[in-house]
């Protein structure tokens with residue numbers, strides 16, 4: 444059984460999605476048992492790192508047996524909260540908002556998309572897959588009525604703080620922010636930023652510092 448998840452460090456938590464992904468691949472290939480050494484070769488972590496990480500939430504490894512892939516996968520799903528259904532909305536229904544809405548995999552992991560919002564009359568009234576795009580003026584009432592958990596911000600950065608304030612006011616618990624700006628929200632609201640350009644610039648640094656480039 445998992446220990447109290449609150450005691451697991453964020454450094455370990457940030458590695459869990461990678462464990463989740465690799466274990467899912469193993470299950471898809473009908474591999475049900477794996478040693479920390481084999482996992483380490485696959486994932487590029489040391490075997491001792493893997494043992495340390497997985498010891499954080501219960502001893503799943505058995506000497507001479509390795510890890511039970513299915514049990515470990517289920518436990519990591521539980522720790523990551525992926526056994527819960529979340530109600531989400533997207534604010535900003537342009538390129539990125541629509542791409543996220545069209546990516547059905549998030550639904551499979553329990554992130555239910557209820558609606559998108561925008562200010563552009565050409566988009567309002569449209570459906571992305573089967574999900575409606577509403578006027579931003581309807582955001583507050585919608586969130587309160589449908590008890591939305593997560594607001595996904597895909598607007599230009601100039602509007603992102605104002606949208607975040609609106610989301611906080613309606614009582615959402617978490618914000619997934621794609622606008623390239625650091626938003627200010629009260630402590631009780633969870634915020635996770637995805638700054639794609641930060642990652643791209645690291646790639647640029649590595650590439651431009653490569654010998655022979």
Ligand SMILES: NC(=O)c1ccc[n+]([C@@H]2O[C@H](COP(=O)([O-])OP(=O)(O)OC[C@H]3O[C@@H](n4cnc5c(N)ncnc54)[C@H](O)[C@@H]3O)[C@@H](O)[C@H]2O)c1
Pocket residue numbers: 534535536537538539540560561562563566579596597598599600602606621622623638639640
């Ligand atoms: N497209 C990408 O690959 C990408 C990558 C990284 C980051 N981002 C960031 O994501 C955000 C969206 O990018 P995009 O390419 O989808 O832009 P986009 O211009 O295609 O879409 C933005 C949408 O937000 C809407 N909008 C503007 N103000 C609004 C408001 N107050 N309330 C509700 N909707 C509003 C616009 O009408 C538009 O439909 C930007 O901040 C961008 O920097 C995008």
